[in-house]
Amino acid sequence: MSRFDLTEYDRCTVEAARRALSAAESVNLLDGSAMARMIGRLEVAVERLIEMVDAAPGADVVRCPAAHPEDLTPCGGPVVVTIIDKQDAGADGCEHHAARMLASITGAHPVAKPNAPAGVAARVFRAAHHTHPFAWLGARS
Known part of the structure; x- marks a missing residue:
């Protein structure tokens, strides 16, 4: 039994956070640019997880304008x-x-x-x- 009732969007958010964390393990610590990008991705992943936990049931999730309404996947970072x-x-x-x-x-x-x-x-x-x-x-x- 699951601890939380997760929507498909919530599951995608959690999976995106897992992928970001996994990718962080292989970042070259001597590459400042790569580190900055990874820190940004991790910040976004954590923000999305916090929004997911803090959101009121049925609340709208703010996503980038390029996200199709039927596309339930979470944003992959800031608008760039x-x-x-x-x-x-x-x-x-x-x-x-x-x-x-x-x-x-x-x-x-x-x-x-x-x-x-x-x-x-x-x-x-x-x-x-x-x-x-x-x-x-x-x-x-």
């Missing part, structure tokens, strides 16, 4: 890119949801936010290349 489509419309997003959005829109491209880490747009582009379009649909797509 804008996905621009063919009509020059854009949506800001975390790396995770921006990659999912980019994979689902033909002719779109990522643009890094001014204070984003170096190379973030390239990472989102590569992640989108390895992401199925409309990944949140799972077996329905």
Whole structure:
């Protein structure tokens, strides 16, 4: 029996925190940039877990604008890119949801936010290349 009644979104939040913690074990401690990124990811993971525990039942979870309403996965960090489509419309997003959005829109491209880490747009582009379009649909797509 579970200690808590977790929603699918809560389970995704916990899994994202586990992945962030696991990834932290392999960070090069001499690479200041990698350490800073990892600390940021861990901060976000802990914030999400605290929000999950402190949230009132039925409360809305704030997610990045790039997250599709049917996509229950938690954000993968702060908003770092804008996905621009063919009509020059854009949506800001975390790396995770921006990659999912980019994979689902033909002719779109990522643009890094001014204070984003170096190379973030390239990472989102590569992640989108390895992401199925409309990944949140799972077996329905």
